[in-house]
Amino acid sequence: MAAVNLDIADGVAHIVLTRPDQANAFDLPAARDMAAAVEGLAGDDVRAITLTAQGKRFCAGGDVRSFLAADDPSAYLLELATVLEAALRALADTPKPVVAGVRGAVAGAGLGVMLSADVIIAAESTKFVMAYPGIGMTPDCGVSYLVPRAIGQQRALEFALTGRVLTAPEARDWGLVTTVVADDELEPAVEDMARTWADSAPAALGQAKRLIRGAWDLTGPQTGADESATIAAAVTTDEAQRLVRAFTSR
Structure with a gap:
């Protein structure tokens, strides 16, 4: 089963992360699945795009166990980060509006996944964290480029260097997400946004x-x-x- 699914219906493409047991963290096959999903967005039948995830957490970033298990962790991480960053950049650059719906937790490279969307709707209970310092790692997948542009350099530095965990309302106030809704309103809010786009211009x-x-x-x-x-x-x-x-x- 693919780690990222793509379904297109009535002008709306739905990209869904499907590794809930791994908190939708990305290993190399998952990164390749994301790249394949993004390639499937080029058709004229796609007028709007949603980005969501199965399970309780949107995305925990990179799958730490996968690169620790690799024969050459450095080479594995280089390929993983390169493939995923290119896929996310292509998603951000697609000439179709993208709305992300996030819940649970968004951590590390998951921030880059989220910020590839144009509008981000967060469930009220969602938490956001850089997470890299806690495992001795550094930002990847566009995080060091996108986060400062969303929230400003000084807040980005605080976010990255202190391990601060943002609540959904704080993330909204900082500019990291667009809007916050009740947990049970997330899916309808995402679908309504995509439908509005698909039916407009x-x-x-x-x-x-x-x-x-x-x-x-x-x-x-x-x-x-x-x-x-x-x-x-x-x-x-x-x-x-x-x-x-x-x-x-x-």
């Missing part, structure tokens, strides 16, 4: 996502020029013309 949403995520690597004038060219192209699409006509006829 996914091409425009994808371009908005690209502009915002890509702005970190551009100057202000470069971003402005990109915005102008993108909106000029957007107005010519069937999607935009239909929605503009509907708006002006109200």
Whole structure:
């Protein structure tokens, strides 16, 4: 059985982590399964994406037992981190909006998995922790890039260096997650968000996502020029013309 499942129905792709007995931690086969799942998102039948997990915990990061059991732990970890980071970067870069639903615990590389989504909905009881110092390890899978951009450098340093565990409300207040819901409302909230996207203007949403995520690597004038060219192209699409006509006829 794959460690990451992909199912597509009614315009929504569902990526599900399926190693609940290992707290959905990633070993090398699981990282390869994530890469395969992301590759399956390219079709025009996908208009929105959900990212969730089976069991009580969203993701505990890397599967420590797997690399301790490897003949060459360093080589194993290098391949694991490289494969998973590339898959998560591809997910973040896909021109489809992604909503993650997290519960239980999000630790270590699990933060990178979570932050590959554009909107993050957390169950109220969820806890968040870097976890790396406790096992003598360092951030991987984009965590050192994504976390400071979400919460700022000083909070990221505190989060990484002190072992602080954030509650879901704290994570929301810091900007690590988008919103917090009651535990039993998580799945409906995730599905509602994906359904709203799938039924609206996914091409425009994808371009908005690209502009915002890509702005970190551009100057202000470069971003402005990109915005102008993108909106000029957007107005010519069937999607935009239909929605503009509907708006002006109200």
